[in-house]
Amino acid sequence: MILAEEREQVVWACRRMRGAGLVVGTAGNVSVRAGDLVAISPSGLDYDDLTPELVGVHRLDGAPVEAPLRPSTELPLHLEVYRRVQARPGSGDPHPGESGVSAVVHTHAPASTALSLVVDEIPATHYYLALFGGSVRVAPYARFGTAELAAGVAAALTGRRAALMANHGAVCVGDSVRSALDLAAYLEYVCDVQLRAMSTGLPVRTLPPGEIESVMAAMAHYRQTPPGASPGVAE
Numbered sequence: 001m002i003l004a005e006e007r008e009q010v011v012w013a014c015r016r017m018r019g020a021g022l023v024v025g026t027a028g029n030v031s032v033r034a035g036d037l038v039a040i041s042p043s044g045l046d047y048d049d050l051t052p053e054l055v056g057v058h059r060l061d062g063a064p065v066e067a068p069l070r071p072s073t074e075l076p077l078h079l080e081v082y083r084r085v086q087a088r089p090g091s092g093d094p095h096p097g098e099s100g101v102s103a104v105v106h107t108h109a110p111a112s113t114a115l116s117l118v119v120d121e122i123p124a125t126h127y128y129l130a131l132f133g134g135s136v137r138v139a140p141y142a143r144f145g146t147a148e149l150a151a152g153v154a155a156a157l158t159g160r161r162a163a164l165m166a167n168h169g170a171v172c173v174g175d176s177v178r179s180a181l182d183l184a185a186y187l188e189y190v191c192d193v194q195l196r197a198m199s200t201g202l203p204v205r206t207l208p209p210g211e212i213e214s215v216m217a218a219m220a221h222y223r224q225t226p227p228g229a230s231p232g233v234a235e
C-alpha cells in the first residue's frame with residue numbers, strides 16, 4: 001500500500017476532528033501530502049468505517065493513483081492549496097503559512113462557520129491569531145467542490161495557516177496533520193470567543209497595531225517538545 005503512513009494519519013485526523021466536535025457526521029475532510037502525491041479522505045463514508053486502505057491517493061493534478069472510493073468532494077480545494085504553495089516562488093521562505101504545507105484539514109466547526117456568516121476577516125482581538133500568521137480571512141462563498149471555491153480559499157490562505165469559508169466552514173494547513181488539526185481547534189476557540197464578545201453588543205477591543213506580529217516573533221521561541229517527539233503547536 002503506497003503512502004501507508006499518510007493514509008493512517010488521515011484516518012486518525014478524521015476521527016479526532018469528529019471527536020473534537022469540529023464536524024458532524026461525514027462532513028469535513030483531511031489530506032496529507034507526500035511529494036507529488038496526496039492522501040485524502042473519501043466522500044460520504046462514516047469515519048467509523050474509514051480504514052487506511054479506503055483513503056484515496058491522488059496526484060497533484062487530481063489523477064487517482066490508488067483510490068477505491070470517490071474522493072472527498074473538496075479534492076479540488078486541497079489540491080489547489082498544495083499547488084499554490086508549491087508554485088509560489090521561495091516557498092521555503094519564512095512567510096507564515098507558505099512553507100512546509102503538507103496537510104490540509106477542512107472542518108464545519110460551529111463557531112468558525114457562524115463567524116464566517118458575519119465578518120470578512122477575524123478581527124485582531126486575540127493574540128492566538130499569531131498562530132495563523134495574522135488576521136484570518138474569510139473566503140467568499142462558492143458552492144462546495146467547485147474550482148471557484150478552491151481558488152477563493154487558496155487565495156485567502158496566502159501568508160496564513162487558516163481561512164474561514166463564508167457560509168460553509170474553515171480550513172487549516174500545517175507542516176503535519178497534527179499541526180493542521182491543532183490549528184483547527186485553536187481557530188474554533190478564537191471564533192467562539194469572538195462570537196461571544198460580539199454577542200454582548202458592547203464594543204469589541206482589538207489588539208494594538210503590530211501586536212500580532214510581535215507575538216509571532218515571541219512564539220517562535222516558545223514551542224517545546226519532549227525529546228524525540230514531533231513539534232506541535234504552541235500553547
Ligand SMILES: [Zn+2]
Binds near residue numbers: 028074107108144168
Ligand atoms: Zn465542507
